Amino acid sequence: MSVKSVMIVGVGGQGSLLASRLLGNLLTEEGYDVKVSEVHGMSQRGGSVVTYVRFGEKVYSPIVTEGECDYIISFEKLEAARYAGCLRRGGKIIVNTQEIDPMPVITGAAEYPTDVLEDLKAQGFCIDDFDALTPAEEAGSAKAVNLVLMGRFAACLNISKEKWAAAMERTIPPKYLEMNRKAFEAGYSGT
Amino acid sequence: MKRLLIGNEAVAWGLYHGGLGLISSYPGTPSTEITEFLSRHDDIHTEWAPNEKVACETAFGASLAGMRSACAMKHVGLNVAADPLFTLSYTGVTGGMVICVADDPAMHSSQNEQDSRHYAIAAKVPMLEPSDSREAYAFARSAFELSEKYDTPVLLRMCTRIAHSQCVVEMGEREETPLKPYVKQPQKYIMMPAYARARHPMVEKRTEALRALAEDCPYNTLEDRGSEIGIITSGCAYLYVKEVFGDSVSILKIGMPNPLPEKMIRDFAGKVRRLYVIEELDPVMENHVRSLGIPCRGKELFSPIGEFSQKTIREAFLREGVDVGELPHAQGTAPQVPARPPMMCAGCPHRGMFYTLARHHITVLGDIGCYTLGAVAPLNALDSTLCMGASISGIHGFNAARGKETEGKTVAVIGDSTFMHSGMTGLVNVAYNATNSTVIILDNSITGMTGHQQNPTTGYNIKGDPAAKVDLEALCHALGINRVRVVDPYDLKQCEEAVTEELAVEEPSVIISRRPCVLLKYVRPKRPLTVESEKCRSCRRCMNLGCPAISMKNGRARIDSTLCVGCGVCEQLCAFGAIGGEEA
């Protein structure tokens, strides 16, 4: 199998770290060679963050460059557009339609490009856009957006729900497990 | 035990299993997690030191006492620890000693892009450089033996990508290493001229021995795959080379960048028709290869600036006319979208003080921490940021240079952790050499920028246990500053008064702007504020705060209730009473 690449993108503080670790643990358990590249430090302060997950028989590079990405999972609309150039031909973007204003928009120096996903679709991008925030809040917290998205993404991988459940148990602290299970389920059954 | 680990956790396990007894560090991305992971073990001593020099010297003391020790820091931290490093090279060690240093190509979280391999060469100590978590574990673990066998501290070089990337690591068990007996050895450990002169030749001899080791050690490996193209590479550049070429070219992978294996390099170069040296940042290996009289291609193809990727490698070889397959086909191009730079959080206690400073239109010498974000729009409240501590020493020089013209129109701002790190000495200088300078200590009771580490002002140690707490007011007094006052940065009136008054007086002064970081667990957010749309006159005054929770929607200010923590700063600003909380 050739190496597959996933990018998890969003705004610092949205919980992409947990999502990438969950995915990393799941894929390792499946027997793949896995590399995960995380972001720590400065950019976590509300900046744009990107995490890479790559898996296959043998993976060298931990990062993903233009045109290489099979799946982009985006926690926020604008961020999906920012990294769209990384998607390979035939790849797929899964995106939470939530809008979070970046500083240039807040200060009025720029406008939030609301039609950005439609423009990408018109270019031929395969985009699965949906509201992940509402089901996350229903599950217990806006922070569970990451698991809603993982649930949605699960359909793209041929891995059973039981194995996802086991990976969640290994990755998520017990006191948040129930909420995250619910969030995952909401994303999973929504597909 | 087999686990998915980031490079820093792998280093932590490597050190622990290698018999580590003490680690003392100062936080700094991307090195911080090494020490954080180690602090979970109760059978070793772990601590946050006030700065890297103290950390390195603490590790030295432990080594002298016969214990295997380490310190960890980011690349610029090694500048601070350089003084002990250079002479540690002469003294050598008793217990093995490892200095972990993490470079940050592309400056994800740093103020420069320096290449710490130069330190290994200049200080004449061996350096190891892993290219993934697996090697990070193995190299860290074996570094103690190397250190003890060759009687030298060992530098372990990480970089952001390796420090923060995960792969599966198979781990062994901890090797318990009892303390070596302490024996007084003046000639080895007292580095006064007479003894140091005798140590220097030993350093040179050691380098010779390490050169011999370099020719035959597990760190440097040869992948012999034909004679057309040969690549000398190291660190994460190795991963990108493998990603592009797989097993189709010959590779000399360097895991010990100092000292380099001359014979291996000569043999390798002699075997291949085209030789490339591929390394991030400076041409350290390349210069060495050229100094041996061997022609190669390197920095003319691979920039000394920023990080590489498989794309960097592929594009360079396409330009060289080498068949590396096509560039990947993208689905399309990304549209231009507004940037999303990092910013101060909603409710950040730094904001109120910066808003006040921005209103005064004064020169602000800044420092390094979350408050460096006060530099960006709309606050635009900083004039300089150099390195940790430079705000206070800098304002002193600035005012000494311009005298009355700028005294009373300049301030220095510095965080609590940064003040402990290297601000105190600068403040002594302000008092001692007498400039009329005003210093603002932004005391948010934590080391914020690097992800919430305790420091001597917080009252807790690395494990979260109560610890001696520095009394900042008393400290500033003791350093020679008579005027010291404390304000709450959520109270704009207090900030305004303090800044106006302290700028006006004819003597040095310190304002401590005190309020804990909103992200601290014990800080309870207050009820979010709301805007009464009818009262909002769209003056945009609240927008000058640069608070991520406030935006303009349909011409009126709006507060995002999921972000607002009810700090109340915007409420104090609004001239029309449009912002407020629901009555409780």
Ligand SMILES: Cc1ncc(C[n+]2csc(CCOP(=O)(O)OP(=O)(O)O)c2C)c(N)n1
């Ligand atoms: C010599 C050196 N060591 C470490 C760092 C990494 N670093 C940047 S800011 C900072 C501490 C900031 O803490 P503080 O001064 O309390 O400000 P805060 O971020 O909490 O506002 C650290 C450790 C650095 N830039 N330089």
